Amino acid sequence: MTQRKNRQFLLVSRPVGMPAxxxxxxxxxxxxxxxxxxxxxxxxxxxxxxxxxxxxxxxKSYVEPFALGEVLQGGVVGEIVESKNERWKAGDVVVGLLGWQEYSVSNGRGLLKIDPSVAPITTALHVVGMTGLTAYFGLLDIGKPQEGETVVVSGAAGAVGTVVGQIAKIKGCRVVGIAGDDEKCAYLTEELGFDAAINYKTADLNAALKESCPNGVDVYFDNVGGDITEAVMRRINFQARIPICGQISQYNLEKPDLGPRIVFTQLLKSSALAKGFIVNDYAKQHKEGMQQLAQWVMEGKIKYRENIVDGLENVVEAFLGLFRGDNIGKQLVKVADL
Amino acid sequence: MTQRKNRQFLLVSRPVGMPAxxxxxxxxxxxxxxxxxxxxxxxxxxxxxxxxxxxxxxxKSYVEPFALGEVLQGGVVGEIVESKNERWKAGDVVVGLLGWQEYSVSNGRGLLKIDPSVAPITTALHVVGMTGLTAYFGLLDIGKPQEGETVVVSGAAGAVGTVVGQIAKIKGCRVVGIAGDDEKCAYLTEELGFDAAINYKTADLNAALKESCPNGVDVYFDNVGGDITEAVMRRINFQARIPICGQISQYNLEKPDLGPRIVFTQLLKSSALAKGFIVNDYAKQHKEGMQQLAQWVMEGKIKYRENIVDGLENVVEAFLGLFRGDNIGKQLVKVADL
Structure with missing residues (x-):
């Protein structure tokens, strides 16, 4: 067999501030x-x-750093083209944590087989995959939304936020999304059924939250941190729950910026709970979550949008776009056809 | 019967910043x-x-504001001197939420009878009363300390902090207290059995925490907030628990001061939990908690210290002293002899 060529992206230096x-x-x-x-x-x-x-x-963080000079890793949907593992055969379509490259070698551990007849294979990378599970467990296990409560989600138009809001609607909550442009806000309210959406770049955030959350905030699903989070924290109710899923406003700062020290004060005043989590904390329940998410997708109760960039060579650009808020829904890079 | 005179303290204006x-x-x-x-x-x-x-x-907060022009309220140990309630008789010694005054009228609801033969009656105001219960439920229900874990408590020499540390020792933890002078620190380590104590006013707090918590921090019982809390948060372990009991560094600020936005980031990185609470959240379990605390006190496993000021006229001064860190252990005001 001729030797295959493999284009791959390596991390060659650690970014300071915004990656370049x-x-x-x-x-x-x-x-x-x-x-x-x-x-x-x-x-x-x-x-x-x-x-x-x-x-x-x-x-130090919850996931090991990428090694310098090594291939970057992320969620991949791929096709098995050769197998020396009896559990897998050529032609299987799988999802797993693999390299930013055209071909990855795996021992098969951590790979999941995808059935292309159930849902488009790309959904294994988001709504019935990692980001969907992140929304599912963070909202249901930490947020514990009850019918009639108010759920606010920041980063609402992203891959996690869109699913959080739709699950909260399934649970009978009032759902308010915070996002960064009017197109995203219209998508949330007109297509996904959010009760309200706030463009934090143009609205008076405090006034908009007051208007859209007349009964206060029972669950705040936080993807962003910073001043958006502080504004929501000012409106939390007694015994509110705050799943902390992301703090994207902080990720590219060389050191943490300054904000008013109100977060713990607000938790104290409201006997409220905040908990950080990652999807791997729920690894033993992933299968159950995927089944529920797939069912909701098939029933049309959870909708999704994908933003697909073509070509491995564009993966860095697609990654950087996440911090500019380029994407509605899930950002993917297509590397090859099935 | 001659009309009794009653000296009483009223709140006549709302403090801005430090009360005066x-x-x-x-x-x-x-x-x-x-x-x-x-x-x-x-x-x-x-x-x-x-x-x-x-x-x-x-x-807006978890407790109703004091009304202007009305008598201030707080924990009181007193003697029933007249009763038109068949459940109570003159001579009963009771604890309850009553006025900053020499005589309070009560309908008896919320009063608890004290048995002076079990423990000194003053302990009903702290170690077997509100502050003891605060320590007990915050540490055990939210902090969930496990044998061998490291527990850090701020405001460690206060009425709550001293009990937190001693319960954590009973549970087999390494206990580190943070307090504001060397006398307090010596009290914690030499008399109460803390493993280490840090004087945050003189120590390099980050270095001292690193040294005294070589395995990181599993439980941080927070009484103070501000930069002390930020320093501890930098050292929390995976799945750490943070009971938020107080934020005394913030109470007298006209508006929240600024600090690095690391609190939610640290919770996220560590899949850690923070929860505010007040002792009333556990009202249904108070009796169980008081029994356990009284037992530990009788067994000598929980020690306490009282700082008693004489005379109703000194109650404001004693209250203000809390914010200067005047007290070791529980600050009380003696109004009359039994």
Missing amino acids: DENFELREAAVPELEDGQVLVRTLYLSVDPYMRGRMSDA | DENFELREAAVPELEDGQVLVRTLYLSVDPYMRGRMSDA
């Missing part, structure tokens, strides 16, 4: 021969997600 | 005649507590 092209290098390498137990996965779609910024730094 | 004498007025009034169902309680000891500062403002 110079932190990444696209190189061409040979695809290695498989050893016993391994499979070769041809990348079809790559997922880019804000949490990856954390792995580019070497500060 | 002008916010309070000492006046003399007549003790009203009792109606059916009422009892007259002669004040023996008054409790002053930091949370009262919140009730002096009219901002």
Whole structure:
């Protein structure tokens, strides 16, 4: 067999502040021969997600930093093209944590088989995959929304936020989304059924929250942090719950910026709970979550939008776009056709 | 019967920043005649507590503000000197939420009878009363300390902090206290069995925490907020728990001061939980908690210290002293002898 060429993105330096092209290098390498137990996965779609910024730094965090000079990793939907592992065969479509490259070698652990007849294969990277599960467990296990309560979600038009809001609607809540432009806000209220959406870049956030949350805030699903979070925290109710899923406003700062010290004060005044989490905290329940999410998608109760950029060479640009708020719904990179 | 005179402290204006004498007025009034169902309680000891500062403002909070022109309220140990309520008789010693005055009229609801043969009657205002229960439920229900874990408590030499640390020791934890002078620190380590104590006014707090918490922080019981809390938050472990009991550094600020926005980021990075609470959240379990605390006190496993000021006229000064860090252990005001 002829040696396959493999284009791949490496992290070559750690970003300070906003990542830039110079932190990444696209190189061409040979695809290695498989050893016993391994499979070769041809990348079809790559997922880019804000949490990856954390792995580019070497500060202590919940996920191990990417190593310098190594291929970057992320969610991948791919096709198995060679297998020396009896559990997998060529032609299987799988999702897993693999490389930012055209071909990845895997021992098969952590790969999940996708049934393309159930839902489009890309959804395994978001609404019935990691971001959907993140929304599902953070909202239901930490947020515990009750019928008639008010749920506010920041980063509402992103891959996690859109699912959070729709699950909260399924649970009978009033749902208010905060997003960064009018197109996103219109999408939330007109297509996804949010009760209200606030463009934080143009609205008076405090006044808009007061108007859209007349009964206060029972659950605040936080993707962003910073002054948006402080504004919502001023309106939380007694025994409110705050799942902390992301703090995207902070990820590209060289050091944390300053804000009023109200977060713990507000938790204290309201006997409220805040909890950080990542989707892996719920690894044992992922299967249950995926089944529920897939059912809601098939029933039309959860809708989604994908923003797909073509070509492995554009993955860095797609990643950086997350911090500019370019995407509505899930940002993906298409690397090859099935 | 001759009409009794009753000296009492009223709140006459709302403090802005640190409370001052002008916010309070000492006046003399007549003790009203009792109606059916009422009892007259002669004040023996008054409790002053930091949370009262919140009730002096009219901002929304977990407790109703004190009304202007009305007698201030707090924990009182007193003797029933007249009763038109069949559940109570003259001579009963009780604890309850009553006025900053020499005599309070009560319908008996919320009063608890004290048995002076079990423990000194003053302890009903702290170690087997409100502050002890605050420590007990905040630490055990939210903090959930496990044997071998590291528990850090701020405001460690206060009425709550001293009990938190001693319960954590009973549970087999490494306990580190943060307090504001060397005498307090010596008290914590030499008399109460804390493993380490940090004087935040003289130590390099980050270095001292690193040294005294070599395995990180599993539980942070927060009484103070501000930069002390930010320093501890930098060292929390995966799935740490943070009971938020007080934020005394913030109570007398006209508006919240600024700090680095790291609190939610740290919760996120560590899948950690923070929860505000007040002792009333656990009202249904108070009896169980008091029994356990009384037992530990009798067994010598929980020690306490009282700082007693004499005379109703000194109650404002004793209250203000809480914010200067004057007290080790529980600050009380003695109003009359039993």
